[in-house]
Amino acid sequence: MPEEQRTSGESSAASARGAAKTGKAIANIAKGAATGGAHGAALAAAKESKKWIAGIAILLLLPVLIVLMLPVVIFGSLFGIGTDEPNAIVxxxxxxANMVSLNTGISTILSEGLTDVLARIDADFAASGCDEKEVNNPYGADVLFNANQFISMYCASKDTDVESISQSDLEAVLRQHVDQLYSFTYKDETRTVEADSSSDSSSEEAEETTITVRVYTVTYNGEWYFADHVFALSEDQKDLADNYAENLSVFLSDGSYQVLSDTEFSAMGLSYDGVVFTDGETQVVYYNQLDERWKDEPYGTDNIGGYACGPTAMSIVVSSLTSDTVDPPHMAQWAYENGYWCSKSGSYHSLIPGAAKAWGLACEGCTPSEPQRIVDALADGKLVVALMAKGHFTSSGHFIVLRGVTSEGKILVADPASYQRSNKEWDLSIILDEAGYASAGGPFWIIG
Structure with missing residues (x-):
């Protein structure tokens, strides 16, 4: 079985990728700052994204570049020029508070979008002449979105007009297009049903009648729909938005950017057919997103190898804890169809409890402040999905499965991107310290 080719140098480079990928000579970045403030500096840096500075300079500039690639809507008075107003740098x-406010504002508008599309469905049905309707809404009452991507596209659309960037303006832009957040499709089905026999109680056999049912499916158009149809981003601005979102996720350690590095994705000839771990309390079926059998298969409009750590982790869990065998391509398709795929960023965190529920598994959220719950769950044969931020497991965000605990208290893992890391024993402190911020009850989900 081939091993992944990893070196400490490659790992360091991958860790630096998120914040330093737009690195260039200091002079050009300074020029951007002079013409457009911090946002102008980011634009100048993004234009030089293909010209790398020396490794040591990258490391020295990392904190500066992270700041330059993040907009004032997050940091408030970015440099506190002439004011005593506190800012998020210090x-x-x-x-x-800024991030909670932004997330709340965006969530509120997306909820309005969901209400809007359901009202449009009602209006369409009223004019359809159909007898009944069904609405397939995979999102339920939950509104799934990537706030980092919305913020980043909005800021990128402003070019160097940094003064106009504000949360209220962002919300105004989104609200103007609330009817474009969700769309729907439908198909009409002819069905045979029992007729209402209440008026003829003497009838011994139920009569049947034919009705037409209009079946609606709600679709969230996704953050990247807005790149073209709302913010009207150029290709350069799309690149800038990508860099904003990636750096913001790295800075916040929120695990929202679940994308493998180019080095990891370029691993060749990996195949893990039939691999099962038996050294934990529960026998665990192992899947790897980089397996040559499905690495290049689709996850939405992305691919499994680069973006599907979430579906692969849940393939491991479902295949290990139920009688079903669900490989990454099937789980990725299920995640996409049920609204858990997040374009260019991996998966929404709610994929984990959502998939667990769909396969009849109990799922409880857990925080890093509850280490004994994690250890006890593993000792009882349960599995724990963990969302990791930058560190030993990822340079951005990554779902892994905690699959057991040794007699010495070491943690066994099933890492969807690394068979090597899956064969190591890990200190619980590393996993707790490197866990990302997560919604949907995370960053740990106990499943059994």
Missing amino acids: DDTVLS
């Missing part, structure tokens, strides 16, 4: 409470 005050984590300000950063947290």
Whole structure:
């Protein structure tokens, strides 16, 4: 069985990728700052994304580049010029408050979009002449979105007009296009049903009648629909938005950018057919997203190898804890059809409890402040899906499966991107320290 080719140098480079990929000479970045403030600096940096500076310079510039690639809508008074107003560069409470406010604002508008599309469905049905309707809404009452991507596309659309960037303006732009957040399709089905026999109680056999049912399917158009249809981004602005979103996720350690590095994705000839781990309390079926059998298969408009750590992790869980065998391509298709795929960013965090519920598995959220719950769950034969941020397992965000605990208290894992890491024993402290921020009850989900 081939091993992944990993070196410490490659790992360091991958870790630096998120924040330093737009690195260039200091002079050009400074020029951008002079013409457009921090946002102008980001634009200048993005234009030089293919010209790398020396490794040591990358490391030295990392903090600066992260700041330059993040917009003032997140940091408040970015450099506090002439004011005493606190900013998120030096005050984590300000950063947290800004992000909560932005997430709440976007979520509110997306909820309005969901209400809007359901109202449009009602109007369409009223004019359809059909007898009944069904609505397939895979999102339920939950509104799935990537706030980092919305913020990044909005800021990229402003070019160097940094003064006009604000949360209220972002919300106004989204609200103007609330009817484009969700769309629907439908098909009409002819069905045979029992007729209402209440008026003829003497009838011994139920009569049947034919009705027409219009079946609607709700679709979230996704953040990248907005790139073209709302923010009207150029290709350069799309690149800039990508860099914004990636760096924001790295800075926040929120695990929202679940994309393998180019080095990892280029691994060749991997195949793990039939691999099963038996050294934990539960026998675990192992899948790897980079397996040559499905690496290049689709996950939405992305691919499984680069983006499907979430579906692959749930393939491991479902195949190990139920009688079903669900490989990554089938789980990726299910995740896409049920609204858990996040374009260019991997999966929404709610994929984990959503897939667990769909396969009849109990799922409980858990935080890093509850290490004993994790250990006890593993000792009881349960599996724990963990969302990891930058560190030993990823340079951005990554779902892994905790599959057992040794007698010495070491944690066994099933890493969807690395068979090597899956064969190591890990200190629980590393996993707790490197867990990302997560919605949907995470960053740990106990499943059994």
